Amino acid sequence: MNQKLFEYIENSPTAYHATAYTASILEEQGYTLLSESEEWKLEERHGYYVTRNGSSLVAFRCPAADFSGFMMTASHSDSPCLKIKENAELADSNFVKLSTEKYGGMLCSTWMDRPLSVAGRVAIRTEQGIVMKNVDLKQPCAIIPSVAIHMNRNANDNASYNAAVDMLPLYGEVSHKDTFMARIAEAVGAAKDAILSTDLFVYNPQQGTEWNQFISAPRLDDLQCAFAALTAFIGAETHSAVIPVYCLFDNEEVGSQTKQGAASTFLYDVLTRITDAFGFDAASYRRKVASSFLVSCDNAHSIHPNHPEHADKNHTVRMNGGVVIKYNANQKYTSDAVSVSIFKLICERAGVPVQLYANRADMPGGSTLGNIANTQVSLNTIDVGNAQLAMHSSYETAGAKDTVFMISALKKYYESQIVMTADGDYKIF
Numbered sequence: 483m484n485q486k487l488f489e490y491i492e493n494s495p496t497a498y499h500a501t502a503y504t505a506s507i508l509e510e511q512g513y514t515l516l517s518e519s520e521e522w523k524l525e526e527r528h529g530y531y532v533t534r535n536g537s538s539l540v541a542f543r544c545p546a547a548d549f550s551g552f553m554m555t556a557s558h559s560d561s562p563c564l565k566i567k568e569n570a571e572l573a574d575s576n577f578v579k580l581s582t583e584k585y586g587g588m589l590c591s592t593w594m595d596r597p598l599s600v601a602g603r604v605a606i607r608t609e610q611g612i613v614m615k616n617v618d619l620k621q622p623c624a625i626i627p628s629v630a631i632h633m634n635r636n637a638n639d640n641a642s643y644n645a646a647v648d649m650l651p652l653y654g655e656v657s658h659k660d661t662f663m664a665r666i667a668e669a670v671g672a673a674k675d676a677i678l679s680t681d682l683f684v685y686n687p688q689q690g691t692e693w694n695q696f697i698s699a700p701r702l703d704d705l706q707c708a709f710a711a712l713t714a715f716i717g718a719e720t721h722s723a724v725i726p727v728y729c730l731f732d733n734e735e736v737g738s739q740t741k742q743g744a745a746s747t748f749l750y751d752v753l754t755r756i757t758d759a760f761g762f763d764a765a766s767y768r769r770k771v772a773s774s775f776l777v778s779c780d781n782a783h784s785i786h787p788n789h790p791e792h793a794d795k796n797h798t799v800r801m802n803g804g805v806v807i808k809y810n811a812n813q814k815y816t817s818d819a820v821s822v823s824i825f826k827l828i829c830e831r832a833g834v835p836v837q838l839y840a841n842r843a844d845m846p847g848g849s850t851l852g853n854i855a856n857t858q859v860s861l862n863t864i865d866v867g868n869a870q871l872a873m874h875s876s877y878e879t880a881g882a883k884d885t886v887f888m889i890s891a892l893k894k895y896y897e898s899q900i901v902m903t904a905d906g907d908y909k910i911f
Contacts, residue, residue: 483713483886484697488690490709491699495601495685497537497559497732498616500705504559504712504730505531508541511716518751524759532752535742536603536614537732540752541715542725544760550901551773552753554727555715555892556744556851557708558734558780561701562586562874564593564649564684566600570662572650578658579650580624582684586735587848590643592875593686597622598651602682606672615670617682623665624651624684651684686876695802695882702878704734706868707779710885714892721899721911725756734780734851744854753859773902775824776863777895778816778852779888781880782806782839784869797840799869801881804835805891808850808865815865816852820906825864825895827910832894834887837869862900866891 494500505515513529516522524530524544531541537559542552564582572579580600584590601618626649631637643649653662666682667674690699708730715728733743742748757767785798793799799806807822808815829836841847852863868888870880899911 483889484690484692484882486713487697487706487709487885488699491690491701491705494559494701494705495599495618495687496603496683498603498681499601499618500559500708501533501537501539501730501732502616504539504708505533507712507716513541522755522759524756534746534748535732536616538742538748539728539730540749541728542752542756543720544756545725546722548723549725549770550723550899551725551770551775552727553720553724553896553898553900554729554774554776555711555895556729556731556776556778556855557711558704558744558851559708559730559732560586560735561703561705562588562735564588564651566602566680566682566684568679570682571653571659573656573659576656578653578656578662580653580662580684582645582650584645584649585683587874589872589875590645590649591641592872592877593649594626594628596625596686596688596876598624598626598684599687600624600666600682601685602680604666604670604672604680604682605678606670607676607678612678615672617666617670619665619669620687622687624653626651688877692882696879697882697885698877698879700877702870702880703781703873704779706870706880706885707781707888710868710888711777711779711892713889714896717889718893718896720896724899726896727753729855731851731855738851738854744851745857747858749855750858771859771861773900774861775821775900776852776855776859776861777825777892778850778855778863778865779892780850780865780867781870781873782808782867783847783873784871784880786871792842792845794840794842797838799837799839801869801871801879802883803837803869803881804884804887805829806837806839806867806869808867809838809840810847813853814847814849816856816863817865820908821862821864824862824900824908824910825866828895828898829891832890834891834894
């Protein structure tokens, strides 16, 4: 299963590629693409998916009859990296560098001195308007060189990195000037002057590896959860009275406040269009949401082998220890007594161990998808993930067993039905 995960990551260097590759897997399973700009005519017992911005995706399966609610998971398609600016080249008398800025909270030092590649999407001029194409150079074409210790004797002492100076990738010698966009154009089979605009990113093309019961790969946050949720979604024998929904959102790493992020109307739009297509009114939609559930899947921090002091002493989690349930009093994570109890029961039925995580009280953590998605679709939600090291590094490490743990838990979740009988009281079938 981890080899399949590595294949998923390799084919997902950017959010655009993660969405396209996920769509190709769904199509192989018989799912039909829907367009937000067209009328939806849905068939019973059939699967569909819809994308927004080419970087977010929502998939679902229709029931055979009426349904009580939606069983949903949400992961994100983006990862911290360097985004290439529109005027991509910075040239001087010696070198050509790529003009970049940080996307998300990346661990800068981990991007140094390793071969990097470029991927993203381009807008190409046509006679009728534009067409979008994904591009992936795949091969290494840049590197961010460190300053030698002889020239920076303090390099190992509280190092800091200026994104406008230290983090600029070296692309080539001065002879490579004016070749970058030509290379992009060649990769998509278009003339250079036909490219109107781009969304390009520098990424780590290194392949994943499994070692000593651990896995290491780029973009484990959050493609490990995205892959696990997708595998569970496809493999589950869904309860006949629910609609399973798989969400893959872009822009979580920069706050989700975009038209395709978890804070957008994307999920709400899809759910209301499903109920509309089956002839249900607005009141019916609200009743169904009340008996729905969302599992927000985004990786968690394992206790660090060299710095255990960073973990809360009573809520440490470890790799290969099972699915992590995440808590935060200030609602950065949505887990509460209701949602945790429901999910614990489901994990018990699946035979999957769970771990409980909370930040140290004096070390605020980041937020994720659950509380943001709840601003548009309010329902019971829990935040879970796999334990990992070096989150936001260019190469991260997690437990080799945890991918299967997450798949098993989410598969059992997708096969369940949750019905609210009173506020705070639920039946789980």
